[in-house]
Amino acid sequence: MDNRIMDPIVGKLMGLRYKSHPWHGVSLGDNAPEIVTSFIEMVPTDTVKYEVDKTTGYLKLDRPQKYSNVVPALYGFLPQTYSGDLVAQYCQEKTGKDGVKGDGDPIDICILTEKAITHGDILVQARPIGGFRMIDGNEADDKIIAVLDNDAVYGDYKDISDCPDLVIDRLKHYFLTYKDLPGNKANCEITHIYGIDEAYEVIKRSFEDYKSRFFNLENMLSI
Numbered sequence: 001m002d003n004r005i006m007d008p009i010v011g012k013l014m015g016l017r018y019k020s021h022p023w024h025g026v027s028l029g030d031n032a033p034e035i036v037t038s039f040i041e042m043v044p045t046d047t048v049k050y051e052v053d054k055t056t057g058y059l060k061l062d063r064p065q066k067y068s069n070v071v072p073a074l075y076g077f078l079p080q081t082y083s084g085d086l087v088a089q090y091c092q093e094k095t096g097k098d099g100v101k102g103d104g105d106p107i108d109i110c111i112l113t114e115k116a117i118t119h120g121d122i123l124v125q126a127r128p129i130g131g132f133r134m135i136d137g138n139e140a141d142d143k144i145i146a147v148l149d150n151d152a153v154y155g156d157y158k159d160i161s162d163c164p165d166l167v168i169d170r171l172k173h174y175f176l177t178y179k180d181l182p183g184n185k186a187n188c189e190i191t192h193i194y195g196i197d198e199a200y201e202v203i204k205r206s207f208e209d210y211k212s213r214f215f216n217l218e219n220m221l222s223i
Contacts (some may be wrong), residue, residue, distance in 0.1 A: 021057035023106055024217060026079040026123065033203040035127055035149055038109050040076040040120045049178070050120060052077070059121050069177055072170040074117060074124065074148070077106040083140055084209030087202060091140040094133060094198075095191050103139035107206045110171060111146045112163070114153035125149040128199040130160025133192040134175060141188075142202050143175055159196045168193065 020026055022039040029037040041050050041059060047070065049062040083102035092100050111126045126146035134141045145163070147154040157163065176188055 019057060022052055022123075023054065023057065023077070023079055024214065025057070028078060028080045028203075028207060029125070032207070033128060033200040035125055036078055036109070036146070036203065038074075038076050038111060038124050038126045038146070039079055040074050040111070040117070040122050040124060042071050042075040042120050043117050044070055044072060044074075045118060046071065046120070069174055071110075071174055071178070072167075074111040074113060074120075075108070076111075076120065077108055078144070078203065078206070079106065080210050081107040081203065081206035082210035082213045083107060083142065083206060084213055086205035086209050087142065088140045090201060090205055091133060091135065091142070094194075095135070097135070097191075099138055100135060101139050102209065103136065103141050105141075106210075107142055107144060107203065109144040109146055111148055112154040112157070112167065113148035113151045115148065115151070128196065128203065129157050129162070130193065130195045131199045131202060132172065132175060132190045133194060134188060134190050136179075136188045142206075143171075144199050144202065145171065160193060160199075161195065 026037060026039065029035055039052070041052060050059045051062045052058070053060045083105055085102060087107075088100050088102040092098065109126065109128070111124065117124075125148075127149050128144050128146045130145045132143040132145065134143055145160055147157050149155070160168070172190055172193075176190065179188060
């Protein structure tokens, strides 16, 4: 008899062999970080916040939005990325702040497109052009800004500097306010708006953080 005790988390993740988990079971893409596969959780018409349940991979209702702010673009995350030690170290290097940690989530991505995509729970190909260096409490919470690959309107953008100020302001406003609750303002700040090179670096580091955090996942799932 096999007396090995399976880690409870591994047991829950066994479901990955039956359904491709959008975080663990989808590749970031052969051409990453220039073109990345992105899982979309929310679209601009959503009036509640959805996010992926980390155990099952299904979209869940996180919370109704208390205020009228809505995400101004497609919003989701990059598969097989993780905000860990390397991402946090990069944030500390760029901000001069000590004690910053990774938030333990996949890297968020916001994707600009002229298309009216009406629901999430989909995969899209996107080209990163920059990002926001956001700190939530003392945790690195980078937001990669990208354009939908081959988009008719935004497809020619090469760097975040190509974005109109109004687009950047709308994105900043959303990320700085979407966690606010009545009488309780979230402790978030955006320290920098960075370009494509730093976006690539964040993605590369988050991929390495993912491999470090889940280094034995494939072997455990084959037990």
